[in-house]
Amino acid sequence: xxxxxxxxxxxxxxxxxxxxxxxxxxxxxxxxxxxxxxxxxxxxxxxxxxxxxxxxxxxxxxxxxxxxxxxxxxxxxxxxxxxxxxxxxxxxxxxxxxxxxxxxxxxxxxxxxxxxxxxxxxxxxxxxxxxxxxxxxxxxxxxxxxxxxxxxxxxxxxxxxxxxxxxxxxxxxxxxxxxxxxxxxxxxxxxxxxxxxxxxxxxxxxxxxxxxxxxxxxxxxxxxxxxxxxxxxxxxxxxxxxxxxxxxxxxxxxxxxxxxxxxxxxxxxxxxxxxxxxxxxxxxxxxxxxxxxxxxxxxxxxxxxxxxxxxxxxxxxxxxxxxxxxxxxxxxxxxxxxxxxxxxxxxxxxxxxxxxxxxxxxxxxxxxxxxxxxxxxxxxxxxxxxxxxxxxxxxxxxxxxxxxxxxxxxxxxxxxxxxxxxxxxxxxxxxxxxxxxxxxxxxxxxxxxxxxxxxxxxxxxxxxxxxxxxxxxxxxxxxxxxxxxxxxxxxxxxxxxxxxxxxxxxxxxxxxxxxxxxxxxxxxxxxxxxxxxxxxxxxxxxxxxxxxxxxxxxxxxxxxxxxxxxxxxxxxxxxxxxxxxxxxxxxxxxxxxxxxxxxxxxxxxxxxxxxx
Numbered sequence: 001x002x003x004x005x006x007x008x009x010x011x012x013x014x015x016x017x018x019x020x021x022x023x024x025x026x027x028x029x030x031x032x033x034x035x036x037x038x039x040x041x042x043x044x045x046x047x048x049x050x051x052x053x054x055x056x057x058x059x060x061x062x063x064x065x066x067x068x069x070x071x072x073x074x075x076x077x078x079x080x081x082x083x084x085x086x087x088x089x090x091x092x093x094x095x096x097x098x099x100x101x102x103x104x105x106x107x108x109x110x111x112x113x114x115x116x117x118x119x120x121x122x123x124x125x126x127x128x129x130x131x132x133x134x135x136x137x138x139x140x141x142x143x144x145x146x147x148x149x150x151x152x153x154x155x156x157x158x159x160x161x162x163x164x165x166x167x168x169x170x171x172x173x174x175x176x177x178x179x180x181x182x183x184x185x186x187x188x189x190x191x192x193x194x195x196x197x198x199x200x201x202x203x204x205x206x207x208x209x210x211x212x213x214x215x216x217x218x219x220x221x222x223x224x225x226x227x228x229x230x231x232x233x234x235x236x237x238x239x240x241x242x243x244x245x246x247x248x249x250x251x252x253x254x255x256x257x258x259x260x261x262x263x264x265x266x267x268x269x270x271x272x273x274x275x276x277x278x279x280x281x282x283x284x285x286x287x288x289x290x291x292x293x294x295x296x297x298x299x300x301x302x303x304x305x306x307x308x309x310x311x312x313x314x315x316x317x318x319x320x321x322x323x324x325x326x327x328x329x330x331x332x333x334x335x336x337x338x339x340x341x342x343x344x345x346x347x348x349x350x351x352x353x354x355x356x357x358x359x360x361x362x363x364x365x366x367x368x369x370x371x372x373x374x375x376x377x378x379x380x381x382x383x384x385x386x387x388x389x390x391x392x393x394x395x396x397x398x399x400x401x402x403x404x405x406x407x408x409x410x411x412x413x414x415x416x417x418x419x420x421x422x423x424x425x426x427x428x429x430x431x432x433x434x435x436x437x438x439x440x441x442x443x444x445x446x447x448x449x450x451x452x453x454x455x456x457x458x459x460x461x462x463x464x465x466x467x468x469x470x471x472x473x474x475x476x477x478x479x480x481x482x483x484x485x486x487x488x489x490x491x492x493x494x495x496x497x498x499x500x501x502x503x504x505x506x507x508x509x510x511x512x513x514x515x516x517x518x519x520x521x522x523x524x525x526x527x528x529x530x531x532x533x534x535x536x537x538x539x540x541x542x543x544x545x546x547x548x549x550x551x552x553x554x555x556x557x558x559x560x561x562x563x564x565x566x567x568x569x570x571x572x573x574x575x576x577x578x579x580x581x582x583x584x585x586x587x588x589x590x591x592x593x594x595x596x597x598x599x600x601x602x603x604x605x606x607x608x609x610x611x612x
Contacts, residue, residue: 039133040084040122046156047078054147061117068142085123094125104382106136108574117143120154152445158538171530172406172481173438173455176492182339207264214265220278223271230260354490361456361488377573385544386584388565389591400598403478406530409559411474412590414459419586424579431458434526441533444545451500453492457484470594521551531560546571
C-alpha cells in the first residue's frame with residue numbers, strides 16, 4: 001500500500017508513500033477465491049460503501065496560497081479510483097521477474113489532477129507459476145487524517161484483535177522512557193475526591209437539589225455557597241459553548257449568569273435580605289453561641305471516637321478498609337505524591353536538558369554529513385522489497401550474539417547499504433545517519449492513537465578493526481543504539497508530542513519549520529522504520545510498509561515483520577533507481593553471511609512464499 005503522511009519535524013505537508021502488500025480477500029467467510037473478478041468486485045463494493053460514508057473521499061484536494069483546500073466535485077465514481085492492472089508490463093507478462101518494476105512505475109506517478117487523492121490498484125500477476133493479486137493503495141495523508149482512516153480501511157480485510165491488547169513493542173525505536181504512572185493516578189484520585197466533595201456540596205447547598213433551603217431566611221454564608229454554585233455552573237456552560245466554536249461575549253456571559261440564578265430562584269432580594277440578616281447584632285450573637293456549642297460537642301463527644309478509629313486504622317494491616325480516616329488518606333496519598341514528585345522532577349530535568357541534547361545530537365556529533373544522492377530529487381518515488389528472512393534464523397543469531405533481533409536486522413541492512421555504495425560509485429561514508437521510527441502492526445491495520453517518536457542513529461559502514469566484519473558492525477550498532485536510547489529521550493518525547501498534538505508546529509512558524517526540516521533531512525539522509533507485531537490477516541500472505549523520504553531525505557528503508565518472516569523495503573527518489581534494488585537483493589544474503597559467521601548450524605532456505 002502507498003501512503004502520504006506528515007513528518008514529525010515540520011508543519012508543511014510533504015508527499016510520502018507507505019506500504020505494498022500482496023493480499024487475497026473476499027466478502028464471504030469461506031475459502032478465499034483467486035478469481036480476478038471476485039476480488040475486484042469485493043474491493044469495489046467495499047469502496048462504494050466507504051465513499052458513501054466518508055465525504056472527503058469524494059472531494060478534490062488542491063493548494064491555494066501554499067495551503068491545502070478541499071473542494072466538492074460535481075462528479076465522482078469509484079471506478080476512477082479502483083484500477084485493474086493489465087496482463088503485461090512493457091510487453092512482458094507480470095511475474096516475479098518484473099513485478100517490482102511495475103509497482104515502482106505505479107508509485108512514481110502523481111495523482112490525476114481534479115480527482116480525490118486516493119487510488120487502489122489490483123495487480124494480477126503470476127508468481128512461481130501461481131496466480132496472485134497485489135493490492136497497492138495510495139492515499140494522501142490529509143485524507144487519512146481528516147477521515148481518521150488507515151490504509152487497510154480501503155480493503156475488505158478480516159482480522160482478529162483479541163491478541164492485540166497484550167502485545168508489547170520489541171524495538172530499539174520505542175519505549176525510550178517509562179510513561180508517567182503516578183501522575184495519572186494522582187490526578188484520577190484527586191478528580192474523584194473533588195467530584196465526590198462537589199456532589200455532596202451540591203446536594204447540601206443547591207436550591208435545585210434542596211428547595212427547602214429558600215423556604216427560610218438564609219444568611220450571607222449560605223448565600224455565598226449558592227453564589228459559588230452559580231459561578232461554577234456558568235463557567236461550565238461557557239466552556240461548553242467555547243468547545244462548540246462559539247465565543248461568548250460580555251452580554252452572553254451576563255445572560256448565562258442570570259439564567260443560572262433564575263434556575264435556583266435566587267434574586268437580588270434574596271442576597272439583600274441575607275446581607276441584612278448577617279449584619280443584625282442579635283443574629284451575630286446567636287451564630288457565635290451556635291458555633292461554640294458545636295465545638296463543645298465535637299471536642300467532648302466526637303473527637304474521642306475519631307481518635308479511636310484512627311488508632312484502629314493505624315494498627316490494621318488493610319488500612320484502605322478504613323476509607324474515611326486520616327490514616328487511610330495519608331496511606332493512599334503520601335506514597336503517590338512522592339512518586340509523582342519524582343516524575344515531575346524527572347520531566348523537568350529532561351525539559352531543561354532538551355535544547356542542549358537536541359543541539360549536540362543533531363549538529364555536533366558526527367560532523368561529516370553524508371548524502372545518499374548527489375543530485376536534486378525529482379519527487380517521484382520508486383520502491384523495492386526483499387525476499388523473506390525467517391524469524392528462526394534471526395532468533396538464533398540473537399541468542400548467539402546477545403544482540404536483539406532488530407539490531408541483527410540493522411547490521412544486515414548496513415552490509416546491504418555498503419553494497420549499494422559500491423555499485424553506485426559513491427564513496428562509502430564512515431557512518432550513515434538515520435532517523436528511526438517504530439510502527440506497530442496494529443497501526444497498519446487500525447486507527448491507532450499511540451504516538452511514537454523518532455531516534456537519531458549512526459549506522460557504521462566502516463569499522464576500526466576489520467573491514468567488512470559483520471560481527472564488529474553488529475557490536476558497534478549495539479553500542480550506538482544503547483547510547484542513543486540513553487541520551488535521546490527528550491528528542492523522542494518531543495517528536496512523539498508533535499505527532500500526537502502538533503506541539504512543534506503549533507509553537508514555531510511554518511517557514512522556520514521548513515528550514516529546520518531541510519537542514520535535518522540533509523544531515524539525516526536515511527529514514528528508517530521498524531514494523532513489528534504478530535498479526536495474521538485472513539487471506540493476506542505478505543505485507544510491506546514504507547515511510548517515504550521527505551525534504552532532503554534521499555531514501556527510506558523499512559524492516560517489516562509479518563507472520564514468520566521479515567522483509568526489507570526500500571523507497572527512494574526515482575533518480576537513484578535502479579541501484580536501490582541492490583539493497584533488497586543483498587539483504588537476505590547479508591543475514592545468511594552473518595549467520596554463518598556467528599556459527600548458526602544451519603540456515604533454512606528462504607521462504608518460497610511469493611513476495612508482495
